[in-house]
Amino acid sequence: MTDTPDTLTQVSPTSPTHPTAKLSGRLNTPKLILTVLALASPLASVSGWMPLVISEGNGAGSPLVFVFVTLAFLLFSVGFTTMVRNFPRTGAFYAYITGGLGRPAGLGASFIAMLAYLALLVGNYAFFSTAFATLLTSFTSALEFVPWCLWGLLLWSIVSTLGHFNVELSGKVLSIMMIIEVVLVMTFNVAVAATGGPNGWQVQSFTPGAFLSGSLGIGVLFACACFTGFEATAIYRTEVKDPQRTIPRATYLGVALIGMFYVMSSWALVTFYGPADAAGAATDNPSGLFEAGLRFYTGNVMAEIMICMVVTSILASTLSSHNPLARYIFALSRDGVFPARFGAVHPKHKSPANASLLVAAVGLAIILIAFLSRVDAIKFYSWMFGIAAYALLLLMSATCLAVIVYFRRNAHDESMWATTIAPGLGLLSLVSMLCVVAVYFPLLIGGSTVLGSLLQLGIAAIALSGVGLAVYLRRARPHAYTHIGGETPELAADPV
Template sequence: MTTTPVSTAPSTASTDGGPHALSGRLGPTGIVFMVIAAAAPLTVIAGAVPLGISAGNGAAYPATYIVCTAVLLLFAVGFTAMARHIPGAGAFYTYVAHGLGRHAGLGAAFLALLSYTAVQGAVYGYIGAAINDLVTAHGGPAVPWYVYALGILVVIASLGYRHIELSGKVLGVLLVCEVGIVMIINLSVLGHGGAEGLSTAALSPANFFHGAPGIALIFALAGYIGFEATAVFRDEARDPARTIPRATYLALLLIGAFYALSSWLMVSAWGDAGAVQMATENPEGMITETAVRYVGSVAGDLVQVLLITSLFAAVLSFHNVLARYIHSLGNSGALPASCGRSHARHASPHVASIVQTTSAAVVIVAATLGGLDPVTQVFAWFAGVSSVGIVALMTLTSIAVIVYFRRTRKDTRLWQTILAPGLGLIGLATLLVLTAVNLPLLVGGSDTLAIIIAVLLIAAFLSGAVVAVARPHAARHTISVDN
């Protein structure tokens, strides 16, 4: 037998007398609500779908969700198999550390922090602009986006400080509302038979490869960001060995089916050529125009309101994920020990939540001082950072899964440990290349900005490795593995 240093699970020991363990009774449904809320279904249908149709592969765009779901399901096979053997709630970084070593694990941890902070900053920009648009559309005064964003930040901070089940209940209500309005639109389009009959473009491989399928896949993949957060809630899950795998598969299937169905009916609502024209000329208003055309003006107003609640649900979910990353790193010694404390009454990562709130406030203030547009710059640029970072993390995790099981032999099932993770790795590596190559497009066509973003992502990963060298006991414990 040999010992290998890996990322540690959260410790229950306290260096300062405070409790460090989280607790909860979340089942698969509660965790799925968290994950799907982070995916922001209405935001994806209103934002990513029109962009994917116009800049990607046109009327065949719905098929990209099927492709992405298939790749991520393959990834999930190895991910959930490894989750049964890995304690702790560090998600990506924990798995990378167990498979590829402590230095790579902490590199992944810091890359994850940057990626999720970026996507949260993107959502804060979008929600500030969306609230202002709604208020001014109904005769209210124009208010700078950052005022609304900071107001939302205060609400998020309050919910994140408290027990996770409160956030779960809030997310559940908001999720039902946003999914409900999209399904009403879907059923109405289906009932009317669309503009020219129901589209069949997504069924043709030739149509799928028409235009820019690589761009289409990037926009589609962005809708899944956060699905792996099922493992982040391990410490607060009821029977995590069963809950986490079930929640992961359920979240992926529901997200993929919802996006594929809704985008297909969005295309059908306008016809193949008409959908491309609408998505090109009025991408931000496509979902609202579809609601008005097939349901009525009241539905159009509801879409505007629920878009804001969708964004709120997303930013709350990302806050919870980030707080748990910070909490896990605090317990591992990679960050100050105080970050790993949990609240005596709420059993929440309250210190980590405060740290995360502070970092979000810094992002909002920095974007404001930089004079960035909340949508075309804050949202687009920060989402671009996150897209590359998350795909890179999933690719690393796929490699870690294969290496871990080959080394430990804790699970010798061929499909779960070699074939599915290997196929998922090929798919993710392809998506990573496509995302990196098209990064300038994601950030407004600027090669310089794309290079800066790439440098930031690499620097984040390297900073984690530096911490591993500077703090030899950070994120370290030993496990027994077979020679």
């Protein structure tokens, strides 16, 4: 039975923090980690993005690139989790940037966040289409000419259905898929670590010479694309058992675990093929680099299972981008920025059902428009992933700055390390990576400098539209303006 709006708890924009507007769930730390890291799609990253870090980046030095990116994101996490403890709002980037930099900046940030997760969502529909079509045509050529849109619609129906229910159901699905993905990759990693591979053990990957070789900037760019998802922990604030403990633990453990996973996986790939030959092997056969290594140790059966799991990995990643986007829309509706009906909580599932339905409708429209415009699926998802990577780095940089400003303005008991030093170092690292991504952005969206510039300008325009809407609300709907970021004067210092 389809739920109608009048079966849902409605939220008035004049009472955006009404208790009936709260989502609920019982996610613990392991489930939250698996839920958010599914967006990074570890198996798809190891078999898809990692060969690009090796071939287009700095080759044998790729493990140190992942070490650098992991450290940068851990520094970001210090300030991010400090805000979780001291600024108890849902909305993650949207709330924290509002608290530190003011409501116009916060609303602009929320628009960029929605763009990032929407780009990941629809990009994954196209990515799934190509991976699923490849899998099916390996069994029969009869399906070779099926339009990619149909496979995207298949995934859309699955994700939209799961997104309607409580996050616990999504968490169970994502947990199972994540565990299988990690086991498959670690089977290869442990085999290389135990045997040294065909070429023997090596530590050259961790030398300064290897790190600085090749195109370091491109390596950093593609490595960043492997980490999407960990920042979503705070979005589920009202759906975890103990947000004050669970969210910081999940954030730190998520970054550390996925970072170590990528460092070990990239070292294993370089070791297996040899430091001198790894870049060449990745250039010659990027999509088959990991598969060939796994097949060497486990035979054909495990390799075929891996090919199937790449498809389910993309499914998990798609669901992990649908859920945060629905919760951003929910938060903005709860705060009176969007229509109140999208801030409704399903009475049974305690999920943002209407917001999830809106996400599904927008995703469907974009898939159909892209297909009817005859956009190639591979080109489309490269554009979308490039937009998402750039937008998320922008948001993390702004969050580090917001943390520093917030704790300078408000009394607190936190250490200088947590409120200034770590966020400052994180800001420096993230801005450096952002500059690299801006320069090499065309590589993420197919190589066109003109298109790359237009898309970056488009991202800036979307941010400015959020700022402009906040300015309009301040004049035309001051009550809605005061609730941007989930703020109330009784609970926190009033941002600008």
